[in-house]
Amino acid sequence: MNESAADRPYDTLVVEERSDRVVVTLRRPAARNAINGRMIAELHRVCEDLERVPKPLLLTGHGGVFAGGADIGELRRRGREEALQGINSRLFERVRRLPLPTIAAVPGWALGGGAELAYACDLRIAGPDAVFGNPEPGLGILAAAGACWRLRELVGESVAKQVLLAGRSLDARAALSCGLVLDVVPADRLVDEAHAVLDRMSRSSALALRLTKLVTDASGAHPVTDDLAQAVLFESTDKEERMTRFLEKKGGRA
Incomplete structure (x- = not known):
């Protein structure tokens, strides 16, 4: 251990x-x-x-x-x-x-x-x-x-x-x-x-924080990096659960 x-x-x-x-x-x-x-x-x-x-x-x-x-x-x-x-x-x-x-x-x-x-x-x-x-x-x-x-x-x-x-x-x-x-x-x-x-x-997603820090620390403009990081997050269970809870609190409204 x-x-x-x-x-x-x-x-x-x-x-x-x-x-x-x-x-x-x-x-x-x-x-x-x-x-x-x-x-x-x-x-x-x-x-x-x-x-x-x-x-x-x-x-x-x-x-x-x-x-x-x-x-x-x-x-x-x-x-x-x-x-x-x-x-x-x-x-x-x-x-x-x-x-x-x-x-x-x-x-x-x-x-x-x-x-x-x-x-x-x-x-x-x-x-x-x-x-x-x-x-x-x-x-x-x-x-x-x-x-x-x-x-x-x-x-x-x-x-x-x-x-x-x-x-x-x-x-x-x-x-x-x-x-x-x-x-x-x-x-x-x-x-x-x-x-x-x-x-x-x-209270935020640990993975979202981690990728946000990684992208923010990258030098220069990096739209492809942003897109790749977002692609990872869009496929995460955490994102699905967090957005579902948000919508349920709003009665299904965005």
């Missing part, structure tokens, strides 16, 4: 596996949840399980912080070979490509690699103290785990360059105004609100 992610011990994460979702809390309290090699490896384990048994993912941080960046001590030791391995970027792209939706609940700082991990999620919800930023050039490097192109896609070129080049940090209000986050909610309701979004999603 396959062992689930929640059945194995973790050093840097708290993993709660529910029947319809997985909740992961980044937890390195002495380092503001900084993303180190151990956390990268453990997040890969979570992704492996979610690829095998697809469920939505709720990702958050312990202690009022999402992730204060990548582990600078480890980054200082990395050289050209490590950069070419894409240690962080490969993980964040794997998170991006998970079959079902992902939500980052960001209570506070999401900086550097922490911000890039949040950018890789499908949706972000912020607490009032949330701050997104990419200060990598100040450390002599660039935000090479997705921010240089993913942030532009999320908020537009102008705001992305303000963050990446001018060192601007986006607080919760600014992140909401530029569309980076879905909502800003009180800190004590942050995770509950993220669960509420997943609850709404859970």
Whole structure:
């Protein structure tokens, strides 16, 4: 029998596996949840399980912080070979490509690699103290785990360059105004609100969500892909049952 992610011990994460979702809390309290090699490896384990048994993912941080960046001590030791391995970027792209939706609940700082991990999620919800930023050039490097192109896609070129080049940090209000986050909610309701979004999603067809995410993430115009995905859904039992229930509630009217 396959062992689930929640059945194995973790050093840097708290993993709660529910029947319809997985909740992961980044937890390195002495380092503001900084993303180190151990956390990268453990997040890969979570992704492996979610690829095998697809469920939505709720990702958050312990202690009022999402992730204060990548582990600078480890980054200082990395050289050209490590950069070419894409240690962080490969993980964040794997998170991006998970079959079902992902939500980052960001209570506070999401900086550097922490911000890039949040950018890789499908949706972000912020607490009032949330701050997104990419200060990598100040450390002599660039935000090479997705921010240089993913942030532009999320908020537009102008705001992305303000963050990446001018060192601007986006607080919760600014992140909401530029569309980076879905909502800003009180800190004590942050995770509950993220669960509420997943609850709404859970009422939809899992296959429809999966194919919608796959098509939405495809680049450029893709009418043939849309048609093929719709063809799969049109033949599903779930679609037949859902539409029948809808029509029965409407008394047979469309």
